[in-house]
Amino acid sequence: MFRCAKLPWSGLLRASVTVVLARYGIQGVWIVDDVLNPHAKVTQRISYVHKVKHPGSGGFVNGQSLVMRLLVTEAVILPANFGFYQPDPVQQRWRREEKTLRRRGVPKRERPPPPA
Known part of the structure; x- marks a missing residue:
C-alpha cells in the first residue's frame, strides 16, 4: 500500500518530530553527524558507494557515508532525518x-x- 503512494516521507518525519517536541516542550540542539561504513574493494551491488579516505589505515577504501540529523537534549538523542552522501x-x-x-x-x- 505504501510503496505506490507518492508521499514526502522525510517531510512527514520532520513534521512528526516537530509536533512531538512542541507537545512535550522538549528543547535541544540540532546536529549533523556522518558515519563512514567501509566495505570490501568489490562493491558493485551496494548503493551510494564511493572512494573515501580510511582513517585507520591512511589509504582509500570503498565506503558509504551516512549523514544523520539528530536532536540532542539533556535526556535523549532523537534521530530526525538521514540520507546517503x-x-x-x-x-x-x-x-x-x-x-x-x-x-x-x-x-x-x-x-x-x-x-x-
Missing part, C-alpha cells in the same frame, strides 16, 4: 581530467572550466 559524478570526472591535463602541462586557459 554521494559525490557528484560530473565533478569527479572533471577533477580526474583536470589532474591529467595539469600533469601534461596544458595551460589553464586551455583546460575546460569546472562544472556548475
Whole structure:
C-alpha cells in the first residue's frame, strides 16, 4: 500500500518530530553527524558507494557515508532525518581530467572550466 503512494516521507518525519517536541516542550540542539561504513574493494551491488579516505589505515577504501540529523537534549538523542552522501559524478570526472591535463602541462586557459 505504501510503496505506490507518492508521499514526502522525510517531510512527514520532520513534521512528526516537530509536533512531538512542541507537545512535550522538549528543547535541544540540532546536529549533523556522518558515519563512514567501509566495505570490501568489490562493491558493485551496494548503493551510494564511493572512494573515501580510511582513517585507520591512511589509504582509500570503498565506503558509504551516512549523514544523520539528530536532536540532542539533556535526556535523549532523537534521530530526525538521514540520507546517503554521494559525490557528484560530473565533478569527479572533471577533477580526474583536470589532474591529467595539469600533469601534461596544458595551460589553464586551455583546460575546460569546472562544472556548475
